Amino acid sequence: MWAIAMLILSFSSLCLAQPGEHIDWPRWCGKAYMPEYPDFNPGGQLFQPHVQRNLTLNVRFKPRYNIFLADEFEGEFFIHAETSDYHGVPWPHMEDDDFYYPYDVNATISATATGEVLAQGRLRASFNLHNATSDRPIYRFKFDLGKFKPRFEPYEVTLKATPIKTEIYVLPSKPKGNVVRIDNLSGGLFLRSSPGSKFEPFFPYGFYAPCEGFLCDENSVAKIEAYRSHGLKSVVPMMPASATSWNVYKSLDSAGVRYMYDLRQHYKNHSAVKEQVEAIKDSDGLYAYWTFDQPDGHSATHARMWKASSLIKQLDPYHPIAVSLGCDNYYFEEYTKAADIIVADAHPIGAGASRWQTSCNATYGSCGCDSCKGNAADVAIRLFHLAQYERWLNHWPKPKMQNLQTGPSGEKSLPVSPSAAEVIAMSALALNNNAKGVLPWAWPVDNATTALHEKFLRVMNRDIVNELLTRIPARKLRVKKKKELDVSYWVLNKTLMLSVVNLGKKSVRGPIVLNLPGIQPTKITTVLWGTAAWDHRELFKPMGMKLRIMAVDPLSTNIILSMLCCDDGPSHSGYYD
Numbered sequence: 001m002w003a004i005a006m007l008i009l010s011f012s013s014l015c016l017a018q019p020g021e022h023i024d025w026p027r028w029c030g031k032a033y034m035p036e037y038p039d040f041n042p043g044g045q046l047f048q049p050h051v052q053r054n055l056t057l058n059v060r061f062k063p064r065y066n067i068f069l070a071d072e073f074e075g076e077f078f079i080h081a082e083t084s085d086y087h088g089v090p091w092p093h094m095e096d097d098d099f100y101y102p103y104d105v106n107a108t109i110s111a112t113a114t115g116e117v118l119a120q121g122r123l124r125a126s127f128n129l130h131n132a133t134s135d136r137p138i139y140r141f142k143f144d145l146g147k148f149k150p151r152f153e154p155y156e157v158t159l160k161a162t163p164i165k166t167e168i169y170v171l172p173s174k175p176k177g178n179v180v181r182i183d184n185l186s187g188g189l190f191l192r193s194s195p196g197s198k199f200e201p202f203f204p205y206g207f208y209a210p211c212e213g214f215l216c217d218e219n220s221v222a223k224i225e226a227y228r229s230h231g232l233k234s235v236v237p238m239m240p241a242s243a244t245s246w247n248v249y250k251s252l253d254s255a256g257v258r259y260m261y262d263l264r265q266h267y268k269n270h271s272a273v274k275e276q277v278e279a280i281k282d283s284d285g286l287y288a289y290w291t292f293d294q295p296d297g298h299s300a301t302h303a304r305m306w307k308a309s310s311l312i313k314q315l316d317p318y319h320p321i322a323v324s325l326g327c328d329n330y331y332f333e334e335y336t337k338a339a340d341i342i343v344a345d346a347h348p349i350g351a352g353a354s355r356w357q358t359s360c361n362a363t364y365g366s367c368g369c370d371s372c373k374g375n376a377a378d379v380a381i382r383l384f385h386l387a388q389y390e391r392w393l394n395h396w397p398k399p400k401m402q403n404l405q406t407g408p409s410g411e412k413s414l415p416v417s418p419s420a421a422e423v424i425a426m427s428a429l430a431l432n433n434n435a436k437g438v439l440p441w442a443w444p445v446d447n448a449t450t451a452l453h454e455k456f457l458r459v460m461n462r463d464i465v466n467e468l469l470t471r472i473p474a475r476k477l478r479v480k481k482k483k484e485l486d487v488s489y490w491v492l493n494k495t496l497m498l499s500v501v502n503l504g505k506k507s508v509r510g511p512i513v514l515n516l517p518g519i520q521p522t523k524i525t526t527v528l529w530g531t532a533a534w535d536h537r538e539l540f541k542p543m544g545m546k547l548r549i550m551a552v553d554p555l556s557t558n559i560i561l562s563m564l565c566c567d568d569g570p571s572h573s574g575y576y577d
């Protein structure tokens with residue numbers, strides 16, 4: 001038995017040619033976009049891995065957070081164990097069988113260098129394996145952080161069961177500025193604003209913002225304050241770094257606006273990276289580095305990204321690094337390797353018309369949104385694809401964020417701008433599909449668009465919404481025969497948040513029972529958004545109280561909070577600590 005257990009997990013390894021430095025090539029996501037250039041076979045796509053003949057046991061292993069700090073006492077490991085068609089090792093009785101359950105897995109987690117045991121336990125395969133439907137872990141093991149002396153290099157730890165290694169960072173406490181870390185459970189960001197304070201949920205909802213016409217204007221201080229007054233607490237400045245622009249970051253700090261710092265023009269120049277990271281890393285407002293902007297679209301060289309990323313991590317391990325991806329499926333593994341956060345850059349509304357008078361198909365076209373259909377649903381599809389590629393590669397899911405198309409100033413001057421309903425639907429679809437940040441493109445926008453976001457931010461900035469979105473992975477509910485409804489929910493401490501987007505062009509008439517498994521909503525406490533008609537009622541056993549939706553307008557977004565009953569339901573507080 002043990003011999004089987006000790007088989008090394010075989011990860012799918014891809015043998016891909018490295019694209020060269022093709023910045024000036026007339027290609028987008030590997031496609032030729034000018035008719036006078038020859039077609040180009042892009043390569044770099046991920047495909048569904050081969051399905052194995054027998055189900056296998058797939059175990060993945062991660063620390064709770066990407067970093068721990070010296071002044072914390074307790075650490076936590078996650079183990080995700082599932083039956084898999086693609087990855088893992090053979091294990092007795094994995095196939096559904098009336099007589100035998102899969103064997104339990106004995107797990108021991110130890111520090112690789114010293115062999116010291118940090119945690120031990122059994123994975124109850126018989127109960128849990130077939131239930132592991134989500135990408136998020138189901139086994140949690142606490143350990144004593146005091147066993148690691150703080151240092152900047154990671155420690156390697158080993159899980160003995162099917163042997164797997166991972167790294168953990170136990171960093172010295174940071175004397176100045178904030179720390180932002182990733183919760184490997186939910187994918188959310190947590191920010192601690194000063195040494196000794198608590199890590200708080202942080203959900204960035206903030207526009208891309210140019211220097212010219214906003215941040216670098218003479219009256220930029222007033223403009224930043226006006227921006228903040230709309231409820232916008234974060235921003236992505238698009239700023240050439242220069243002696244004068246540092247003041248902008250000071251103004252953002254004073255106004256309490258947090259930012260993703262723009263390194264995209266400079267990541268290849270190591271002295272520039274050094275200079276800028278050193279200058280910004282201890283500021284109050286920094287929450288991440290926007291290091292790579294659509295490297296896949298431009299076919300940037302992978303190795304340079306990886307080098308820049310390790311340099312940034314050496315200089316500042318306390319903040320995550322983001323990459324925005326323009327392509328749907330183009331060297332995904334290589335282009336995301338250097339980043340902690342993946343930003344989906346899909347601006348679908350009006351997409352499909354080439355800027356270069358070519359057709360938009362598999363070989364031609366830079367058409368605004370790679371492989372998009374040209375409607376709001378593309379946001380959900382793109383986020384689904386990104387998560388699917390991670391599953392195929394057997395990677396732990398990274399936090400995703402969504403660039404949000406907002407107005408006529410949309411990227412590449414797309415000919416059409418989204419309606420208010422489309423903007424909110426795309427934003428809610430991002431939340432529904434587990435985005436942990438929404439980054440609208442681009443400030444300033446017209447007054448009507450400002451008012452729309454201000455209204456939506458009154459929802460997003462509620463403490464409970466922030467907590468739910470950051471601490472809890474979104475769970476999807478598929479509604480039978482109503483494919484046009486994109487439904488997700490979050491549960492924390494007897495509070496349910498439910499979001500329903502109707503992607504269809506027609507109203508959906510109910511009553512439609514939303515049968516959230518094991519959950520009994522008892523009373524809608526707040527309608528956060530939308531005009532759908534709701535109703536709860538006791539449905540005959542075994543369903544108990546269920547929520548029903550009576551009518552949903554076309555292309556509408558509807559978000560509610562509801563109280564939950566009962567103590568004998570399954571525990572959903574497991575996600576909270």
Ligand SMILES: *[C@@H]1O[C@H](CO)[C@@H](O)[C@H](O)[C@H]1NC(C)=O
Nearest residue numbers: 053054055090091093094095
């Ligand atoms: C696959 O499962 C079948 C039936 O359970 C078993 O007889 C066979 O040995 C398994 N093959 C491998 C490679 O484990």
Ligand SMILES: *[C@@H]1O[C@H](CO)[C@@H](O)[C@H](O)[C@H]1NC(C)=O
Nearest residue numbers: 001002005103104105106122
């Ligand atoms: C796990 O440990 C238990 C108790 O020590 C033992 O009975 C069992 O065989 C072990 N399981 C495996 C798969 O090694």
Ligand SMILES: *[C@@H]1O[C@H](CO)[C@@H](O)[C@H](O)[C@H]1NC(C)=O
Nearest residue numbers: 126127128129130131132570
């Ligand atoms: C797993 O699923 C089975 C069958 O659906 C169920 O009986 C069992 O209670 C579930 N286990 C957990 C821990 O939810």
Ligand SMILES: *[C@@H]1O[C@H](CO)[C@@H](O)[C@H](O)[C@H]1NC(C)=O
Nearest residue numbers: 266269270271272273275276
């Ligand atoms: C690299 O950055 C340094 C520091 O900002 C700058 O002086 C130098 O000109 C840059 N080199 C190139 C090739 O841009």
Ligand SMILES: *[C@@H]1O[C@H](CO)[C@@H](O)[C@H](O)[C@H]1NC(C)=O
Nearest residue numbers: 039358359360361362363364
């Ligand atoms: C894409 O369009 C071009 C030009 O119309 C055509 O030559 C090419 O065959 C098309 N490619 C595909 C995959 O349809």
Ligand SMILES: *[C@@H]1O[C@H](CO)[C@@H](O)[C@H](O)[C@H]1NC(C)=O
Nearest residue numbers: 062066167182184397398399
């Ligand atoms: C999970 O934790 C690991 C190890 O610290 C870290 O490298 C990684 O970035 C985290 N993964 C995600 C998706 O946050």
Ligand SMILES: *[C@@H]1O[C@H](CO)[C@@H](O)[C@H](O)[C@H]1NC(C)=O
Nearest residue numbers: 226445446447448449450451
């Ligand atoms: C937009 O709002 C600003 C500030 O409230 C106001 O000064 C301006 O006149 C408005 N513009 C339009 C076109 O209504």
Ligand SMILES: *[C@@H]1O[C@H](CO)[C@@H](O)[C@H](O)[C@H]1NC(C)=O
Nearest residue numbers: 467492493494495573576577
């Ligand atoms: C959960 O809700 C109860 C009752 O509303 C409240 O007293 C408690 O503080 C909440 N716990 C957390 C962790 O939010």
